[in-house]
Amino acid sequence: xxxxxxxxxxxxxxxxxxxxxxxxxxxxxxxxxxxxxxxxxxxxxxxxxxxxxxxxxxxxxxxxxxxxxxxxxxxxxxxxxxxxxxxxxxxxxxxxxxxxxxxxxxxxxxxxxxxxxxxxxxxxxxxxxxxxxxxxxxxxxxxxxxxxxxxxxxxxxxxxxxxxxxxxxxxxxxxxxxxxxxxxxxxxxxxxxxxxxxxxxxxxxxxxxxxxxxxxxxxxxxxxxxxxxxxxxxxxxxxxxxxxxxxxxxxxxxxxxxxxxxxxxxxxxxxxxxxxxxxxxxxxxxxxxxxxxxxxxx
Amino acid sequence: xxxxxxxxxxxxxxxxxxxxxxxxxxxxxxxxxxxxxxxxxxxxxxxxxxxxxxxxxxxxxxxxxxxxxxxxxxxxxxxxxxxxxxxxxxxxxxxxxxxxxxxxxxxxxxxxxxxxxxxxxxxxxxxxxxxxxxxxxxxxxxxxxxxxxxxxxxxxxxxxxxxxxxxxxxxxxxxxxxxxxxxxxxxxxxxxxxxxxxxxxxxxxxxxxxxxxxxxxxxxxxxxxxxxxxxxxxxxxxxxxxxxxxxxxxxxxxxxxxxxxxxxxxxxxxxxxxxxxxx
Numbered sequence: 362x363x364x365x366x367x368x369x370x371x372x373x374x375x376x377x378x379x380x381x382x383x384x385x386x387x388x389x390x391x392x393x394x395x396x397x398x399x400x401x402x403x404x405x406x407x408x409x410x411x412x413x414x415x416x417x418x419x420x421x422x423x424x425x426x427x428x429x430x431x432x433x434x435x436x437x438x439x440x441x442x443x444x445x446x447x448x449x450x451x452x453x454x455x456x457x458x459x460x461x462x463x464x465x466x467x468x469x470x471x472x473x474x475x476x477x478x479x480x481x482x483x484x485x486x487x488x489x490x491x492x493x494x495x496x497x498x499x500x501x502x503x504x505x506x507x508x509x510x511x512x513x514x515x516x517x518x519x520x521x522x523x524x525x526x527x528x529x530x531x532x533x534x535x536x537x538x539x540x541x542x543x544x545x546x547x548x549x550x551x552x553x554x555x556x557x558x559x560x561x562x563x564x565x566x567x568x569x570x571x572x573x574x575x576x577x578x579x580x581x582x583x584x585x586x587x588x589x590x591x592x593x594x595x596x597x598x599x600x601x602x603x604x605x606x607x608x609x610x611x612x613x614x615x616x617x618x619x620x621x622x623x624x625x626x627x628x629x630x631x632x633x634x635x636x637x638x639x640x641x642x643x644x645x646x647x648x649x650x651x652x653x654x655x656x657x658x659x
Numbered sequence: 660x661x662x663x664x665x666x667x668x669x670x671x672x673x674x675x676x677x678x679x680x681x682x683x684x685x686x687x688x689x690x691x692x693x694x695x696x697x698x699x700x701x702x703x704x705x706x707x708x709x710x711x712x713x714x715x716x717x718x719x720x721x722x723x724x725x726x727x728x729x730x731x732x733x734x735x736x737x738x739x740x741x742x743x744x745x746x747x748x749x750x751x752x753x754x755x756x757x758x759x760x761x762x763x764x765x766x767x768x769x770x771x772x773x774x775x776x777x778x779x780x781x782x783x784x785x786x787x788x789x790x791x792x793x794x795x796x797x798x799x800x801x802x803x804x805x806x807x808x809x810x811x812x813x814x815x816x817x818x819x820x821x822x823x824x825x826x827x828x829x830x831x832x833x834x835x836x837x838x839x840x841x842x843x844x845x846x847x848x849x850x851x852x853x854x855x856x857x858x859x860x861x862x863x864x865x866x867x868x869x870x871x872x873x874x875x876x877x878x879x880x881x882x883x884x885x886x887x888x889x890x891x892x893x894x895x896x897x898x899x900x901x902x903x904x905x906x907x908x909x910x911x912x913x914x915x916x917x918x919x920x921x922x923x924x925x926x927x928x929x930x931x932x933x934x935x936x937x938x
Binding site for chain 2: 391458466478492537601
């Protein structure tokens with residue numbers, strides 16, 4: 362009897378505090394959000410009506426403008442474009458730079474410089490991106506003027522057709538440090554003999570990169586891709602600081618729409634729809650990641 | 660490292676590497692320059708060096724800005740971040756050890772549940788969380804934000820520490836239990852000391868994430884005097900005209916703390932990031 366009490370006492374002390382906090386501040390609120398997505402403002406069950414209204418609204422997908430007119434194209438499309446540009450860029454940059462910086466003189470210093478973007482709070486990142494694309498003080502426009510490309514000189518964040526692009530380019534600058542660090546540590550696990558064997562067979566650097574480095578780094582790539590996808594889907598801070606989603610919604614993203622609907626428009630139900638969509642997407646990525654790395658083992 | 664004579668390949672690699680390094684440092688250079696020079700010198704490009712006057716006036720102005728003083732923000736950030744780092748580490752380390760060693764029904768379900776929670780975005784809880792904190796009387800208080808970060812920290816730290824603890828040799832624990840030590844003694848006398856490198860990684864990352872957080876602070880704090888540092892950055896950036904000097908100085912002040920953590924705990928920081936993402 363005493364032993365059983367002891368056993369449960371252990372469970373209570375070790376496990377219960379975590380479970381209680383997770384239930385009150387994560388699980389129950391998440392379930393409530395899920396239920397809000399299926400209710401109207403009066404609290405009546407309306408099925409998928411909210412989902413239909415949100416997905417058909419021009420804030421989320423703007424078929425009137427996408428893809429032939431300039432943004433706003435809708436938050437979901439904007440996140441999609443973010444992924445389409447940001448994801449291949451950070452994967453390729455991270456992998457190539459990891460190889461180059463391993464062999465370069467002072468490579469670790471340059472790695473630390475690139476990693477600065479990951480240390481910087483993303484709110485500050487939004488300020489940095491606005492600054493480098495500013496018409497007068499921004500370095501990007503300084504370079505464009507120097508190259509004679511005056512038609513592109515402007516404050517990129519205040520024009521609907523450039524705000525989103527500038528944010529995405531800036532986010533590559535800030536996020537490459539993440540993939541670079543993971544790939545750098547991945548590189549150190551590839552046996553040097555493989556490269557030496559390939560050299561004996563007459564392989565050049567490019568061949569060695571594509572036939573040894575890239576396939577050996579596949580586990581790292583899976584991690585980099587899923588973590589970057591999660592970040593691209595949830596991107597919020599830097600957009601909030603840099604443009605607030607504007608001008609005219611041309612750089613808004615899902616997380617920002619969720620926030621504005623909930624805390625500005627005071628429409629928790631539609632906000633819950635966006636939160637639920639985000640969760641479905643991030644859970645799917647999380648499950649794929651867990652499956653591919655076989656994480657859920659006993 | 661083999662000694663090599665000059666090679667074109669090595670030269671090209673170095674040229675690319677340093678060009679990339681230059682491209683990446685320029686934006687941060689710009690922030691530094693804007694923070695230590697007056698607005699009139701940087702308005703047409705901080706790279707113009709005909710006239711250079713250095714001053715720390717921007718830092719003073721950011722520190723005690725009339726609408727969003729960064730000094731008070733940094734103090735609030737510390738008041739939130741320190742407990743929101745310590746509390747989840749204690750609670751999650753206990754949980755991770757319990758989930759590894761204790762045998763009780765529902766143990767596996769709890770573990771899988773926590774792994775699933777890793778993928779839940781904060782947006783999914785924002786609205787009901789606001790209501791919960793309101794009901795508990797801790798909305799718009801630092802305590803409310805601390806407990807929110809604690810709960811979110813528990814998720815990843817439990818999984819991280821569980822992975823970490825499984826790498827420890829089980830023999831030491833067995834020896835201790837043969838000597839008659841109970842669970843709590845084993846945990847505090849054996850497991851905790853062996854976990855210090857893992858805990859250092861966790862502390863570095865959790866501190867940085869809480870310090871850099873913006874979304875949860877935005878949802879839970881709205882009294883101007885209580886805002887944390889990250890919340891004050893957007894307030895310093897006006898809608899139309901921006902005082903780049905003050906914004907840059909404020910940005911550097913807010914970034915200084917996570918930068919310090921990174922420099923001091925670099926080894927643990929990077930190890931934690933790699934371990935956390937790949938396990």
